[in-house]
Amino acid sequence: MNRRHLLLLTAATALAAPFRAFAYEVTYTDAQWRKRLTPDQYNILRQAGTEPPESSPLLNETRPGIYDCAGCALPVFSSKTKYDSGEGWPSFWAPLPKAVLTSDDTSVGMDRTEVHCARCGSHLGHVFPDGPQPTGLRYCIDGDALTFKPA
Numbered sequence: 001m002n003r004r005h006l007l008l009l010t011a012a013t014a015l016a017a018p019f020r021a022f023a024y025e026v027t028y029t030d031a032q033w034r035k036r037l038t039p040d041q042y043n044i045l046r047q048a049g050t051e052p053p054e055s056s057p058l059l060n061e062t063r064p065g066i067y068d069c070a071g072c073a074l075p076v077f078s079s080k081t082k083y084d085s086g087e088g089w090p091s092f093w094a095p096l097p098k099a100v101l102t103s104d105d106t107s108v109g110m111d112r113t114e115v116h117c118a119r120c121g122s123h124l125g126h127v128f129p130d131g132p133q134p135t136g137l138r139y140c141i142d143g144d145a146l147t148f149k150p151a
Contacts, residue, residue, distance in 0.1 A: 026072040026120040045122035053088025055145020066150040071122035092139040
């Protein structure tokens with residue numbers, strides 16, 4: 001191993017260390033995730049894909065209830081914070097306490113904030129600073145990332 005390889009290995013190890021230190025409460029192998037989820041859910045939750053706008057039945061869901069992560073059933077949003085943003089995906093102005101985590105996302109050439117389930121790390125959607133009060137936030141969430149439990 002030459003000096004350049006040693007430096008690259010050291011840098012890669014240092015960069016990866018924060019990711020190894022964090023473990024979600026619910027974890028599965030890739031094969032287990034594929035077995036548990038539909039192909040559309042797998043694409044969204046595990047590969048950060050998105051569904052076509054206006055395609056989710058949850059977009060027009062208006063009953064009182066709770067929206068859970070489709071990956072691990074953690075309650076993540078309440079119908080009390082759901083609103084019609086006109087964007088084509090279920091939208092909420094706030095998550096339930098300690099239900100989501102966020103990270104920077106520059107995957108499509110723009111700066112966005114990605115929303116993840118706090119228990120299993122699944123991709124749920126994105127949050128934008130153009131929502132209604134009281135938070136001013138719009139959690140734009142893929143319907144296939146959620147399940148709905150009526151109250």
